[in-house]
Amino acid sequence: MAAGHQGLEPGTETGNVVSVAGRLMLRRVQGKLAFGTLADSTGRIQLFAPSASTPDFERFCELSLGDWIGVTGEVMTTRRGELSIRVDDWTLLAGTRRPFPDKWHGISDPDTRYRQRYVDLWVTEEARHTFVLRSHLLSLTRRFMEDRGYLEVETPVFHPIPGGALARPFVTQHHALDLELYLRIAPELYLKRLVVGGFERVFEIARVFRNEGISTRHNPEFTMLECYEAYGDYHVHMELTEQLVAHLATELCGSTTISYQGRPVDLSAPWRRAPLAELTSEQVGDDVSVRTPVARLRELCDAHGVPWKESHGPGKLLLELYEKTTEHGLWDPVFVIDYPAEVSPLSRPHRDDPLLVERFEGIVVGRELCNGFSELTDPDVQRERFEAQAAQRAEGDDEAMVVDHDYLRALDYGLPPTVGLGIGIDRLVMLLADVHSIRDVVLFPTLRPEPQDG
C-alpha cells in the first residue's frame, strides 16, 4: 500500500479506501484527534483518527499498545505529509493482556528476547530482519541446488547408530521397539547410501543434534546443508560452495562484499585454496607437514600452548596446531585443503599423497563454514577406519565413531566416486546477517527451562 502512494503532497485525500490489520505499536492521543502506528509483517503505517470519523472514538483511544486491530478508511497524508489511513471503521481483533516492552529501548535482556521471541519479533527490528533473511536464504539455497540437478531428500533423524561425524549424540528410547535410538549428529551416511541407490545428486537441509557445549557459535540443534554428487571430486564442491555463497550474498546483501562486525569480507568467487600444512607452516615459522617427526610437532605444540596427548599421531598434532594458531586468523574466505588422513575417517586418500585426504574446509571470518571431501568408497579401507575409531571409543573417546555394518554393506554394492559437502546454515546466516551470536539466528535457541514461579 505504501508503495502505491509514494510522494503525495501533504494534506492529500486520495479517495482510496483500504482495509488493513496489524498490531498497534504506538499511540498519540490529542483530545479530539488521535494518531496511531500500526505494524504488520510488511511494515508500519500511521493511523489518523479524528473523533468525527472514528466510531467509538473513546474506546479507540483506550486501546493498549500491542492490541491487534483491523482498520478501514481512506488513504491520505497529514499536514506534515505522512502517509496515513483515516480511521473510518475499526475492530479489535485480539487484545494483549500483558504490557509490551519499552517502546524506545525494547528488550535488552537477551534471555527474555530468546524466551519470548513472539514479543521480540515485534520489538526488535533486526531480529525480524534476520529471520526473514534466514527464510530467504533457505529458499534460495533450495533453488540453487535444484537448478544444478540435486534432489532434495529427507533421511532419518533417529539413528540406531550415530555416525557421519565425531560428536556426542543425544540418546532416546522407542517404547514399542524397546530400542535405544540416537538423534542424528549428521545425515552423511544415509545420503551416501542414496548415492549407492542411484540418486546421483542429493541434498538435505538437515536439523542435527549434538550433545555438546552451548556458546555464541553452538546450539545443541542446528541446521546443516549436506549434499553429495557422484562422479565429482572435492574441486567440484569447492566451486559449488563459493558460487552458492557468492550468489546468496548478492541476492540477500546486494553485493559479494559484505561487512561483518565492522570489517569488510570479500565473498566473491573464486576463493583462495591453500594446503593445511602450508598455512600452518607460515604461522608456526617452520616447515611442518604430516611427515614432520612427532617429537618436533610436540615441541611446536608446547611452544604455541597447544595441549596434546600421547595417542595423537602427526596428523592430529598438525591439525591441533593449525586450529590453534592459524584458523581464527583467516578472515577472507579460504579453502584449507588436504587434511591428514588420520583425522578424516570418511575421506578418500589424496591422489598424490596417501598420508593426506582430499578434504577441504571453507574458513570465513576465522570460522569454519563448511567441510567437504572426496568420499571414501573402498569398503575395506572404510572398515579399517571404523575399527580404528571403535578402538578409540573403547579407550573412552565418546565422540569416536561406531562401526556401521549396514553402511559397509552399502559400500559393498559400490559407491561411485563421489564428493560430499556440509555447510553450517546457522553460521552462514550469522555471516550474511552480520550477527555475533548463533542465538540471534535460531528462533528458539535451547535454554534452561524457566523456574516455575512467574
Added chain:
RNA sequence: GCGCCUCUAGCUCAACUGGUCAGAGCAUCGGACUCUUAAUCCGCAGGUUCUGGGUUCGAGUCCCAGGGGGCGUACCA
C-alpha cells in the same frame, strides 16, 4: 567443564570511597489537549535492590554460598 563479568519498579537505567539512596524516564492509572510521530503538560500509584547467610552502629554498596544471564575458553558446525 573452567575463568571473568553481571542481576535495582512491568521495561530502560541512576544512587561518589558502606551513612535519609530506594530515584528518573517510558508503560499502567486519573486529568488537559483536533496534525502528532519516542507527542506534550499536570497528578496518582508502583520495589523482599535475584535468594540465603555473614561483617558492621548502619549493606543496593563489602564477604561467603546458591540461582539466572552474558562473555571468553574447551568441543565442534
